[in-house]
Amino acid sequence: GDVPVTTVETTADGRYDFTNLDVDENYLVVVDEADPDFDDDRFDPVEVVAVGPGGDVVLVLGDVTEADIPVVEEATTLTGVVFVDLNENGVQDGDELEVLPNVTVTLFNDTNGNGVLDAGDVPLTSVETADDGSYVFVGLDEDENYLVVVDEADPDFDDERFDPVVVVSVGPDGDVQLTPNEENEADIPVVPDTSLTGVLYVDENENGVQDAGEVEVLPNVNVTLFIDTNGNGVLDAGDVPVTTVETTADGRYDFTNLDVDENYLVVVDEADPDFDDDRFDPVEVVAVGPGGDVVLVLGDVTEADIPVVEEATTLTGVVFVDLNENGVQDGDELEVLPNVTVTLFNDTNGNGVLDAGDVPLTSVETADDGSYVFVGLDEDENYLVVVDEADPDFDDERFDPVVVVSVGPDGDVQLTPNEENEADIPVVPDTSLTGVLYV
Incomplete structure (x- = not known):
């Protein structure tokens, strides 16, 4: 009006x-x-x-x-947004909505104009980013060189999640030139660290998951990250090693700055002196990436624990013809008994004799080389290994009865845990004379 x-x-x-x-x-x-x-x-x-x-x-x-x-x-001002740069192109794209509020940003005088934060650079003022991640510095001199620095020690900056933030150089010698008496913009991209971590642990129940009671881990073991060049999930000659780390005291490994579009392999060095290859089975390679079992999440930490399985306690041996009856397969004793059934019994009373109460656990047939294998035995248990003399492939007219092999704490063969134990079974041919009394 x-x-x-x-x-x-x-x-x-x-x-x-x-x-x-x-x-x-x-x-x-x-x-x-x-x-x-x-x-x-x-x-x-x-x-x-x-x-x-x-x-x-x-x-x-x-x-x-x-x-x-x-x-x-108008004052010469500098403003910008501290944002999460998912695609690492330095620009806040339309879908990059995550910003960092409440983070301290400091304006330094870049005394030598080299664009690097040196000991002699003077802090002028600090501000805290707003809810929208923005900061503002007012009253700058367009002829002066400045540095804009994010305080990575600020509790609101997650330094485990993000890579170190690049310092923004401002002024005549910097990346950003100031226009006097205007609002000048310099957004600050923060790049999330796409990383992979996990624990090398002893998987006692072999279910591939570190359960609450599985507390044993493998520290000081080398773990190497390879680029899986053909994406087949197998360590081939052409796969390129990227980096090697040693597991920490709690068995953990960490690989950082990974590319979500790359295929990797995580390989445990079983030749490492701190890896007991006598105790453990070979460790499966972990395939990571678009073609792998583990898919990386951009800007996040992906977990991939590595289960290590103890070698099964096994018992193996050969059923052979013991010509000289010394209980050992000598070099010239080449005859073996294939296709013969061998049964593993639980020796319930530990007396080394097959009694009525002894429980059959499993049976196998000898291979062409006369060998048998029983897997997953308990070194604290007593067993009996018994050749089935009623098997059609066992010539009971030619051979004497076969001695039962007693295995376990009270037996003739003691088992070493997590290893292959041997117990050959000698079969003694019956040396005999026969004839006909005739007129």
């Missing part, structure tokens, strides 16, 4: 004049910021001058009242 009275143009010396004013009237003096000769990019909005009995300037009857109008240059 305010009524314009008159408009004048400032003179060459910037002066305006309004005449024939009423000392009892209230007036407003307004600068036209849309005037082409007013640089609204350079200057802040100009305050209105209130004149009259209710204003800041009071007119004097019959006199000239002075009311200069200050015009303030």
Whole structure:
């Protein structure tokens, strides 16, 4: 509802004049910021001058009242957003909505203009990013060199999740040049660290999961990350080693700065002195990446524990013809008994004799080389290994009864846990003479 009275143009010396004013009237003096000769990019909005009995300037009857109008240059400011740069292109794309609020950002004077935070660079001021991740520094000098530094020690900055943040160099020698009296922008990309971690542990029940009771881990063992060049999940000659780490005291390995689109292999070094290859089975390679069993999550930590399985306690041997009856298969004793059934019994009373109460656990048939194998034995248990003399492939007319092999703490053969134990079974041919008494 305010009524314009008159408009004048400032003179060459910037002066305006309004005449024939009423000392009892209230007036407003307004600068036209849309005037082409007013640089609204350079200057802040100009305050209105209130004149009259209710204003800041009071007119004097019959006199000239002075009311200069200050015009303030806009400060040279630097602003930007600290954001999570998922695709690492340095630009906040439309789908990169995650920002870092409440993180301290410090403006340093880059004294030597080298764009690097050195010991002699002076901190000028610090601000905390707003809820939208933005920061603002006001009153910069376009001829000065500055550094903008994110405080990675700030509790609101997750230094385990993110890579170190690149310092932003600002000024004549920097990546960002300041335009005086304007708002200048310099967003700060924060790159999440796509990483892989896990624990090398002893998988007692062989279920592939570290259960609550499985507390044994393997520290100080080398684990190597390979690029799986053909993506087949198998360590081939052409696969390229990227890096090797040693498991920590709690058996953990960590690989950082991984590419979610790359295929990797995680390989335990079984030749490492801290890996007991006599005790453990070969460790399966972990295939990681788009073609693998473990898929990496961009900007996140992916877990891939590595189970290590103890070698089964096994018992193996050969059923052979013991010509010299010494209980040992000598070099010239080449005859073996294939296709013969051999049964493993639990020797319930540990007396080394096959009794009625002894429980058959499993049976196998000897291979072409006369060998048998029993897997998964308990070194604290007593067993009996018995050749089935009723088997059609056992010539009970040719051979003497076969001695039962007693295995276990009370037996002739003691088992070494997590290893292959041997117990050959000698079969003694019956040396005999026969003939016919005839007329």
